[in-house]
Amino acid sequence: MAKGEKNSIAREKRYPWLKIPPPPVRALQVYAIDPSTGNFQRNYMTVHVPWEPLEPGPTGRKIGVVDYDGVNKCYYPPIDLDDRLVLANDGLNPSESDPRFHQQMVYAIASRTIAMFETALGREIHWRRADRFGGAAEYDDALRKKDDIEILKLYPHAMQEANAYYSPEAHGILFGYFTANKTGQGRNLPGQRVFTCLSQDIIAHEVTHAVIDGIRTYFTEPTNPDVLAFHEGFADLAALFAHFSHKEALTEAIRLTGGRLYQTTLTPVAPQARSGFETAADAEIGAEVARTNPLVQLAQQFGEARGAERGLRSALGSKPNSDDIHKNVDEPHFRGSILVAAVFDAYFSTYMRRAEPLFRVYRAGGGRMDDDDVPAPLAELLAGCAAETAKFFFRLCARAIDYCPPVDLKFGDFLRALITVAKDLDPADIDGIRDALMEGFRQRGIYAESALFFSEGALAWQRVPPGILPPIEGLIFGNPNGLSSEEKDKDGDVLRAWATRYREALGLDAKLPVTVPSFHPVFRTSDDGRLQVEMVVEIIQSRQAAFDPCVPAAGGFPFRGGVTLIVEAPEIKLDEKGRKIPQPPVVRFAIAKTNVGHESKQREDAQRDFALSQGLAAGDTTNPSHFQANFALLHEEF
Amino acid sequence: MAARKKAAAKSRTKRAARKSTKAKVKTRAKTKAKTKARTKAKAKAKAKPKPKARSKAATKTPGTRRSPATQNGAATTPATKGGQGGSVGGKLGIRVRMYRIGFGDFFLLTVPGKSGPAHILIDCGVHAANIGSMDDCVKDMASAEVTNKKLALVILTHYHADHMSGFASNYDDFAQFEVGAVWITNRLDPKDGKASKFMAQITSVAHSLQLQLGARNDPDGEEAQRKVHNALGVELGARGGANGGGNAKALKLLQEGFKNKPPVYYYQGGDTPTLPAELEGKITADILAPSPKESGGEYSASDNKKEQYLAAAADAGGVPNHKSVRPFEKTWPASAADYPARVFHEFDSGIAERSRKPNNDGAAKLQAMLENMQPDVLAAAADKLDGTLNNQSLVVLFTCQGKKLLFVGDAQWGNWAYWLYGKAVAGKDPGITARAKEILGSIDFYKVGHHGSTNATPIPAVGALNEHAAAMCSTATGAYGSPAKKTEVPRTALMDALETKTKDRMVRSDWVPAGKTKPDAQAKAELADLPSGFTTPGDLYIDYNL
Secondary structure: OOHHHHHHHHHHHHOHHHOOOOOOEEEEEEEOOOHHHOOOOOOEEEEEEEOOOOEOEOEOOOEEEOOEEOOOOEEOOOEOOOOHHHHHOOOOOOOOOOHHHHHHHHHHHHHHHHHHHHHHHOOOOOOOOHHHOOOHHHHHHOOOOOOOOOOEEEEEEEEEOOOEEEEOOOOEEEEEEEEOOOOOOOOOOOOOEEEHHHOHHHHHHHHHHHHHHHHOOOOOOOOOHHHHHHHHHHHHHHHHHHHOOOHHHHHHHHHHHOOOOOOOEOOOOOOOOOOOOOOHHHOOOHHHOOOEOHHHEEOHHHHHHOOOOOOOEEOOOOOOOOOHHHOOOOOHHHHHHHHHHHHHHHHHHHHHHHHHHHHHHHHHOOOOOOOOOOOHHHHHHHHHHHHHHHHHHHHHHHHHHHOOOOOOOOHHHHHHHHHHHHHHHOOOOOOOHHHHHHHHHHHOOOOOOOOOOOOHHHHOOOOOOOOOOOOOOOOOOOEOOEOOHHHHHHHHHHHHHHHHHOOOOOOOOOOOOOEEEEEEEEEEEOOOOOEEEEEEEEEEEEEEEEOOOOOHHHOEEEEEEEEEEEEEOOOOEEOOOOOEEOOOOEEEEEEEEOOOHHHHHHHHHHHHHHHHHOOOOOOOOOOHHHHOOOHHHHOOOO | OHHHHHHHHHHHHHHHHHHHHHHHHHHHHHHHHHHHHHHHHHHHHHHOHHHHHHHHHHHHOHHHHOOHHHHOOOOOOOOOOOOOOOOOOOOOOOEEEEEOOOOOOEEEEEEEEOOEEEEEEEEEOOEOEOOOOHHHHHHHHHOOOOOOOEEEEEEEOOOOHHHHHHHHHOHHHHOOOEEEEEEEEHHHOOOOHHHHHHHHHHHHHHHHHHHHHOOOOOHHHHHHHHHHHHHHOOOOOOOOOOOOOHHHHHHHHHHHHOOOOOOEEEEOOOOOOOOOOOOOOOEEEEEEEOOOHHHOOOOOOOOOHHHOOOOOOOOOOOOOOOOOOOOOOOOOOOOHHHOOHHHHHHHOHHHHOOOOOOOOOHHHHHHHHHHHOOHHHHHHHHHHHHHHHHOOOOEEEEEEOOEEEEEOOOOOHHHHHHHHOOOOOOOOOOOOOHHHHHHHHHOOEEEOHHHHOOOOOOHHHHHHOOOOOEEEEOOOOOOOOOHHHOOOOOOHHHHHHHHHHOOOOEEEHHHOOEOOEOOOOOHHHHHOOOOOOEEOOOOOEEEEEO
């Protein structure tokens, strides 16, 4: 430390007002979509991520970039984002040929994705914890484990492969780089290097996997075709909704689609002189080519480099139909895309409904709606509407994770969670969001098995009626900055004891031991601006079920039941004498997958069939990780 | 959507590749047909229309197809009256029936037993290029005319889906069979702790490979994946659907699923096998391989390039080339020391210990881990896995009425080396042992190893092969390897060598149609003109009669 610096620190101690407070955000330059789009659609942008002191890498508190190339077996020099020259320039300028910019972009988008989740969920997230297989027996050893992820590692150039995936084993995300196809390479140079770490979509998608894996313990255990599809679909949702936070791209897309954001192509800048010649082949100059709408496409460069004519996946894949849900049951991306389409159907419907008054005002002023080009001020207003709605929808989706059962998740469960949260977030529902959601899911054949009717009332989870479940005495909610270690230990003990005592009332087995793999205090601002304090708790019971009940020696699979509790923080009440009496926390929702009775039997049979059909009966079935998803497998691309 | 489109594009290119292979084969077949035509013009003219007409009739009325007695006129087959009472095969009553199921082995050997024809089933499985004829084949075998659900002996050579999937997919059919005895390679003996542990490890490795390879989207990766799926018994694409339960289920059938719970024996090379009562005194069997377990990894080599039908020395042999490219033009020098130490801390070997004293090896651990996650490493591992399982193949030499029949499963180099040389061999051929020479020089029938793949049936083995032997190869083109790399299966050079050696007395399973599946392009010329001793009803299987 230089002498002058020491002096200034000493002086700041004496005169604290000299100290400059850390800025709230850090500005960093990134590619808006990926390098292939040039500056055409405002392709450079600056993202603002929450400020944190950074070491070279960048290495922060929750994420660290480690640029080790596993093929060439070398490190690339880490960027120091706290360097003053770098700070003054909002980070390095976008460049494909400087690995340090790659590190910057990976860090920036990962940070933004984490921030999106933390805002939506109302709490800090953490990464995968190792105690998922252990119970009380291993508890004393649970101080720190090899599989615990403290800092999520991002490897921007980990491998030479058209792939990127979240690997719990590597404690992070591996991004690959590859050579574009020699022909049909889209806007890439034939055979040029393509970096998956420079695609916003790919980064956001992978980080979302890591986030969900940290929130939910058994969402990586494929007990039915929907589980992994949900992981994939949700990761795509997060990546797509992030598009709408990029205001310039959004405004331009609105201008070139006439406000109909869901269109797959943008109207060419130069209207083609002869009608009926709209394809690229008929265009005489570049400006006549109708470009694809980047807002509803995922991973454009990646898709084109691999010879597809468009991005890897899109928000609205095919026309709504209820057949797709029965097809390709084994392919999580395909199945996930149905979920994405259902949510985006609802999103675009809501946006169009909200934009309708603006269009009407425009028409009333003499504007013609058959023109694609809308005037800038209108585009501006529409962009605001689209961005606001996207934010709302993402919050809805993220919070719905908390309202899902802890094991054996199905799309129908997610729908029920969505409706419950939507009722919570926006009770009046002027824009018909719940209706749009139900319609979007219904059109794609996604139903909730556990609900009797396809109506709002039946779909929303029912609140636990008073008197069924006793209050959880002694639960500490802490404050928004998190729980201390002692508080965590105490809460764990309280919850385990409570759940063990009332497991039968929760719809669980009266004899099996209970584990509480996770509990998260949540702090949200409600409609009326008051702070809402809740706790989301996972309660799990596991037992071994045999592949063949007659031949137990042939091995088995873990069969789990569980309950997600939403516990409400006590509201202080007045007694008869007007004294304020604190109330014990009560359970608002208990969202269960039961492991007793007929329903459990059906679930077990279905899981057995699914495990056998997936080839899970082979191999070392005594190793718990055998039944966990491997995201390298899932990610046929990313 | 995009993903689907891409898949379509992929299959298009694959088809194109297959077409070119076929075209090559065709020209080869044509020239061969010409030479044959000169000698056997008459016979050909007579025989040619028959199989065609039959296969058509068969697809129309599948019910009648299954009885060979009604189909094979006495004119074409010497004695095909099956059933327990009658006699089968040629003069000696020996018959080898090779079913066509795609890429996989399904052989039924019939010999005169104590009470009429006795049947030995050697493997029953299909994996790649599954043509969906398994049901029909099993039904044919189970029929009263053929085995009447009685098998004297069932042999599983090794743990690969293309040799055992039928036991899983047709579990219920097989469960009705009465079986005299079951022989399995001793690497699958559940009572042998070491062997079971090794198999558990292998399947576990296979499983994790399957997951990691699934992420890839290139031909090399796909082929590696197919190898891994073969080891697990998982179908590519329709996972598990067709096979219904995988290799574990198939093994369960063999071990405890047959109707009468027959004794199960686990053998290795040099063992004296126990024959079921029905066959005692009627035939003898020598177990030539796998190498004894005690030999450790000595015979684990999956190939020996010098002794294979490869032309180019630079051949990749199934392992993709390392196509490393540098991502950046300029040099960007750096080391682990440039990163803060805390980012490596989670990988430090010290933190797993109770003391939690860091060993400062986090960076090294991280590097090793990333290097092991590279795609080429995965493909090589899949290849190794494939070879390891193949080398466990039970190799059986049957002697019946003075005739010798050799079934080698999918034995690869290490397995062969054990009984050809009595020692592990890498590199040049030191000359095979007198015993091996004697065996190969006197056999009358050879089941071509590993579907005609380049890494099975070494050159010295073909060299020593009896000129009067007949050979059968169960295979399908286009499933594995590529002609460009000289790894295509079946390997054209090997097929040619075998045909030359056996004077064209080698037939392939894909020469006959099976239901709706047409014969391979080459078959048109071949099927009409089967070498003496071989017969077929024109559909589903080819018989070799002795």
